[in-house]
Amino acid sequence: MAATEAELLREINARLPDGVDWKEGAVTYLRELVEEGGETQEWFHLVKPFLGGPDYDPFWVDVFQFLDVVHTAKLAPGDLVIDVGCGPGWTIQWLAKLGHEVVGLDISAELLDIAERRMQTDPYPPYIGQPFRYDLRVHDIEAQPLGLGRPARLALFESTLHHFFNPVAALRNTVTDLADDGIVAVIEAAAPPEGSEWDQSNVEIMERYHTIERPYTRTQLLDMLELAGLPFVRFLRPVNGLFAQHVDGVSPLTWELTRADNSNIFVASPTAAGIERLGLEARTVDQLRTGWTPLEGPLFVEHRPDGTRFRWCGPRALLRLDGAGPHEVSLATVGLEPGQVQTVRVVAGGVVGGSVTLTAERPEATVELTGRVGQLVELQSDRVFSPCWDGGGDPRLLSFTLDEPA
Ligand SMILES: C[S@@+](CC[C@H](N)C(=O)[O-])C[C@H]1O[C@@H](n2cnc3c(N)ncnc32)[C@H](O)[C@@H]1O
Structure with missing residues (x-):
């Protein structure tokens, strides 16, 4: 276990390419994509998560995982949600359409512009006569908390946590605005084996776009949560789909249940009550390390x-x-x-x-x-x-x- 924040940061950042200003990279990411790929890139961010085929897999994965997490979070209408690194804002739109109040923060003003356009062009809030309740803020969550003055029920990190140079600071600053029994929910991929094709492609993306693509191992995540003041956690398995009613044995479902090693989807809370409120038994980081x-x-x-x-x-x-x-x-x-x-x-x-x-x-x-x-x-x-x-x-x-x- 990494005993200190400095040790953990040394470990997770050891393989990042040298001499890159990662924050500047995040700020200019969309601009560079559009310069290189034209308006298709901007369009992609405007219509996300929808996409034309033939490969619909990214759509199903994004939508199922996000909806499963929101379902698990047991939000009430009007609950305050922080969308950390909301980017182009598709998750903000879905949360606001469910009647929640959403604060979306991102370091990139250009991505927030996309999120704003998305919201402005949606004429249908959930309740007649009441506009969507959302607030978009250009904010570096590694640098400081938002300071909302009102506790959030959920802080969502959708494909975001692995982008931070200091994820401990990002989590800790988020906890400041979280209700005692609120939860942080993280959806992202797990670290691929070092040297694998996927690992190589992450390194190439980092070098080319100056955006951090280095998913974490389970052990690194546990260290991170403990250091950030989120000692209660449950890792969750994404299982979706329809299964034949009559099968010989249960192997298709068992496969779904056991294959999920390549994703890190979890809820974490400062208190056991935060996890128990979801109907889940709370586990401590320590129990998960040894259990x-x-x-x-x-x-x-x-x-x-x-x-x-x-x-x-x-x-x-x-x-x-x-x-x-x-x-x-x-x-x-x-x-x-x-x-x-x-x-x-x-x-x-x-x-x-x-x-x-x-x-x-x-x-x-x-x-x-x-x-x-x-x-x-x-x-x-x-x-x-x-x-x-x-x-x-x-x-x-x-x-x-x-x-x-x-
Ligand atoms: C892969 S994108 C995910 C966007 C969005 N959650 C989604 O699913 O479409 C990661 C986001 O994190 C943002 N980000 C990176 N560093 C940040 C920081 N220090 N503070 C706030 N946002 C940051 C990026 O600008 C980017 O929008």
Whole structure:
């Protein structure tokens, strides 16, 4: 973990091309695009997120992710929203059309002009006789807070956080104008593997347009949130689409649920209440650094008489490592007869990485999991049984229990 802001900035900015004035780059970005690509570039910003085909994927991704986040934020009519780095303002228009009050800030006056044109040419606010409630401000959020004097319910960073030289300052300055139980919502891509085609293309964009394109790793984001005063967080999975009602097994949906490693979509708050208000269990940055998340197999959380939390699992349990570990995972079993042996194997990346042996005499054991952030790990048992076979009334087919991370 980067212990200080200076260390984190050194880490995330280490590969930025030298000698570039990034703020000037952001201010002149649109002008340079238009000089190079003509009015098509300006048009693109005016009509965003809509686009003509044949590749509609960017449209579906932008719209679904944005709408999912707004839906998750549980806003009431009139709630104040800050749109950080609103650029051409399509998110402002959608939020204002839903009846929210939006303050859009951006360092680029030229992009804000586009946002203003967009709003001025929309004749239909949501309520008859009441104009849209929006305010566009040229503002460098890395330099200082807005100072709105009224707490915002949501601060949205749509494809914006990775553009800041100092994202900690941008987040911290935003928190100043956030309600105690307000949330920051971030939508962006995760860091591609170093040296990959995508990574190379980011470097080329930075050199050519002088705009920062360096998405973050999950670990860097956790450091950032902690340093900015946003210690409560939930990472979210974008799952959209229609799925056939009748399929053999659940694999199409499972694929959707588990494939989302390449996006960083999350809500963060200064307080647990901010996350809980959304109907989500709050996790601290620290829990995410050291914890794991059950994806499939484990049932809901139950409490033992001593108050510790656990989950029953089927014969296999799929977990995701939220931090690299090592994670101590406690496994236990019930229902083994004396002399019977149950083995639970740990499978990561298609390889059996270890196993534990449980017996009636030694029904509990700890297994150590290490891996990369976001890695999926499967625990597989060679035995399946049900508590009702022991005379209880519980008919679930079970295999072992997992202790919940504290
Ligand atoms: C990729 S654009 C995203 C725009 C918009 N959210 C959208 O989805 O269309 C990133 C935006 O961040 C703005 N930006 C970059 N640095 C900034 C800063 N220090 N303060 C405010 N805005 C900044 C840029 O001008 C740009 O409009």
